[in-house]
Amino acid sequence: MSTAAHAIFPAPPIGHAAPSSALRDALPVIDLAALGDATRHTPLHARLAHIARDIGFFYLEGHGIDTAQIERLQAISRRFFELPPQAKERIAIRNSRHFRGYTGVGGEITRLRPDLREQIDFGEELPAIDESPDTPAWWGLQGPNQWPGELPELQREILAWQEAARQVAKRLLQAFLVALEQPATALDALVAPPHNNRLKIIRYPSQEHGRPDQGVGAHKDGGLLTLLLQDKVGGLQVLTPQGWLDVPPRENAFVVNIGEMLELATNGYLRANEHRVVSPRSGASRYSIAYFFSPSLHAQEVPLLDLPPHLARLARGPESDPHNPLFTHIGTNALKGRLRSHLDVAQRYYPDLAPRR
Numbered sequence: 001m002s003t004a005a006h007a008i009f010p011a012p013p014i015g016h017a018a019p020s021s022a023l024r025d026a027l028p029v030i031d032l033a034a035l036g037d038a039t040r041h042t043p044l045h046a047r048l049a050h051i052a053r054d055i056g057f058f059y060l061e062g063h064g065i066d067t068a069q070i071e072r073l074q075a076i077s078r079r080f081f082e083l084p085p086q087a088k089e090r091i092a093i094r095n096s097r098h099f100r101g102y103t104g105v106g107g108e109i110t111r112l113r114p115d116l117r118e119q120i121d122f123g124e125e126l127p128a129i130d131e132s133p134d135t136p137a138w139w140g141l142q143g144p145n146q147w148p149g150e151l152p153e154l155q156r157e158i159l160a161w162q163e164a165a166r167q168v169a170k171r172l173l174q175a176f177l178v179a180l181e182q183p184a185t186a187l188d189a190l191v192a193p194p195h196n197n198r199l200k201i202i203r204y205p206s207q208e209h210g211r212p213d214q215g216v217g218a219h220k221d222g223g224l225l226t227l228l229l230q231d232k233v234g235g236l237q238v239l240t241p242q243g244w245l246d247v248p249p250r251e252n253a254f255v256v257n258i259g260e261m262l263e264l265a266t267n268g269y270l271r272a273n274e275h276r277v278v279s280p281r282s283g284a285s286r287y288s289i290a291y292f293f294s295p296s297l298h299a300q301e302v303p304l305l306d307l308p309p310h311l312a313r314l315a316r317g318p319e320s321d322p323h324n325p326l327f328t329h330i331g332t333n334a335l336k337g338r339l340r341s342h343l344d345v346a347q348r349y350y351p352d353l354a355p356r357r
């Protein structure tokens with residue numbers, strides 16, 4: 001996860017959110033089925049553009065993924081985290097130049113602090129690009145996953161999820177483009193195969209009394225769109241002008257975030273929204289599955305969309321943070337985010353590029 005740009009609004013201490021009740025009642029829901037495959041602008045598209053711009057996150061329903069498929073993935077993910085520590089360590093992310101594999105609690109860093117979560121990072125299952133002195137470092141992001149041999153069903157469900165989530169994300173991206181008065185296909189080349197999407201299954205252990213509660217620290221997602229599946233526990237919060245707002249669980253709905261690459265492509269008309277997870281306090285763990293729909297490394301550069309004047313007027317330019325510069329070069333930007341989050345991988349495989357602390 002890329003460490004976020006500085007908050008525009010002073011962030012209250014973690015765990016003390018005070019969202020406005022008006023916003024809490026207004027958490028928007030978008031029905032992808034109702035948007036259909038329309039290539040024409042409809043009032044629903046106008047609502048989508050408004051919500052994505054002014055609130056920056058929403059629930060997505062009507063995605064068409066079977067409840068049974070969701071439940072199978074959630075169940076097998078929980079079983080992975082119940083494996084003995086040695087089994088998880090066998091697929092440790094520090095053994096993968098491609099940033100794939102298991103990270104234990106506290107092993108990932110956001111805003112310079114360890115996150116209290118354990119997770120497996122997956123990517124598209126593709127062969128590694130040959131390393132030679134002339135190969136740019138960011139090609140290292142492409143490569144095979146590490147699968148736990150004890151749970152072959154996990155591999156099956158993750159690969160199926162990648163297919164299903166990719167279709168949903170692509171339809172949603174096309175709806176965004178229509179909403180912005182672009183051809184629905186305007187970014188097809190950016191998300192064409194070979195793909196570069198990422199997926200994580202995550203467990204947030206319950207917070208022990210008096211201990212830090214940074215499940216994951218405030219950040220923005222680096223890709224185009226994130227489709228997040230959370231369980232019933234809660235703890236996800238999004239930063240709004242009124243402060244941190246809880247995003248309570250909603251059955252069979254994804255939570256959608258705008259990522260930094262869509263912010264860049266729209267010259268800041270759409271904004272990547274900052275979010276975080278506060279550790280559960282219930283004694284039970286929280287589980288989530290995050291799918292990061294991202295530009296293909298092969299596309300090289302994020303294009304700038306040509307917005308009509310009435311939208312371009314509202315595009316404020318991408319937010320710039322000297323501590324977390326955004327690059328329009330896809331590989332450079334993606335590698336930067338991974339290096340910041342996984343110092344062990346950075347130091348082992350990318351020593352010249354590893355962030356200094």
Ligand SMILES: O=C(O)CCC(=O)C(=O)O
Pocket residue numbers: 001200202216221228230236275276277288289290
């Ligand atoms: O687990 C969640 O609810 C959010 C995860 C997240 O924001 C991330 O991994 O980027």
Ligand SMILES: [Fe+2]
Pocket residue numbers: 001219220221226275
């Ligand atoms: Fe995120």
